[in-house]
Amino acid sequence: MRIFDKEQKLIKIICNQCGTSEDVDGGLMKKEFVSVEKEWGYFSDKDTQIHRFDLCEACYDRLVAGFCYPVELERRLEL
């Protein structure tokens, strides 16, 4: 969940699963979150709905641990 100030500037991200939060200070965060946005369509039961949520890394790890198939992993080489 994302919290914005009056100027629509992102100021905080809260994990929808566990509630842990991180203040966004000048665009910098010390924790990372997974952000999901899904616009549901005609063939779903949620047609016209847009769902958004954020998960902290620990909740992401718990979610993907339950997958039948592991996430696809690629390592990015950084300079």
Ligand SMILES: [Zn+2]
């Ligand atoms: Zn969490």
